[in-house]
Amino acid sequence: MAFFALDNRLLFPPVELSEPNGLLAAGGDLSTERILLAYRSGIFPWYEGDSILWWCPDPRFVLFPGELKISKSMKQVFRKNMFRFTVNTAFPAVIGACGRVPRRDQDGTWISEDMREAYIRLHREGYCHSAEAWQGDTLVGGLYGMRLGSVFFGESMFSLVSNASKFAFISYVQQLMKEGVQLIDCQVYTGHLESLGARMIPRKTFMELLHQNLVAR
Numbered sequence: 001m002a003f004f005a006l007d008n009r010l011l012f013p014p015v016e017l018s019e020p021n022g023l024l025a026a027g028g029d030l031s032t033e034r035i036l037l038a039y040r041s042g043i044f045p046w047y048e049g050d051s052i053l054w055w056c057p058d059p060r061f062v063l064f065p066g067e068l069k070i071s072k073s074m075k076q077v078f079r080k081n082m083f084r085f086t087v088n089t090a091f092p093a094v095i096g097a098c099g100r101v102p103r104r105d106q107d108g109t110w111i112s113e114d115m116r117e118a119y120i121r122l123h124r125e126g127y128c129h130s131a132e133a134w135q136g137d138t139l140v141g142g143l144y145g146m147r148l149g150s151v152f153f154g155e156s157m158f159s160l161v162s163n164a165s166k167f168a169f170i171s172y173v174q175q176l177m178k179e180g181v182q183l184i185d186c187q188v189y190t191g192h193l194e195s196l197g198a199r200m201i202p203r204k205t206f207m208e209l210l211h212q213n214l215v216a217r
Contacts (some may be wrong), residue, residue, distance in 0.1 A: 015056040022057030030118035058203035065177035069197040094130040098156035131172035
């Protein structure tokens with residue numbers, strides 16, 4: 001493969017140079033500055049073994065908040081008050097639980113200890129957020145991701161009880177919509193998120209929407 005090897009310079013190659021599977025570069029570090037540059041450039045990191053890999057797939061899987069789909073069964077879940085929803089009350093626990101779940105068609109987790117520490121740091125700095133579903137005092141589902149401007153970049157979710165992650169996701173999308181978020185990046189296809197309204201768009205369209213909705217911090 002002809003992906004780029006990153007060095008200490010804070011830069012990424014143009015996303016159009018990525019491999020057909022979306023792989024763009026390898027190496028670099030997980031500094032706050034590099035991770036923020038990546039997301040603002042439409043790029044996200046996944047680990048594979050000991051290597052940091054940087055991706056920008058085409059097409060891109062996204063959810064426009066106004067297109068959120070709530071099934072009849074999930075509407076029942078909400079009516080029955082089966083879960084309690086919170087935001088940013090248990091970020092380390094959420095990313096820890098996500099790290100115990102294999103990532104999308106992979107045998108192992110992509111959330112290494114370095115990745116976990118980097119995103120906890122980003123959470124403390126106000127960039128990374130978690131949404132939680134509870135039953136009593138027990139955390140049973142949730143998700144986390146990056147928020148920049150009016151874009152939320154979903155990273156991972158977990159569920160210990162049926163429908164808990166869907167409840168957290170739907171609740172959080174509804175909150176993000178009220179806060180003016182225009183685009184939710186779901187990165188790559190999953191049937192789970194497609195059932196909630198996510199769809200594929202060309203990378204070029206994604207990049208245009210990304211730049212329109214980013215606000216410098």
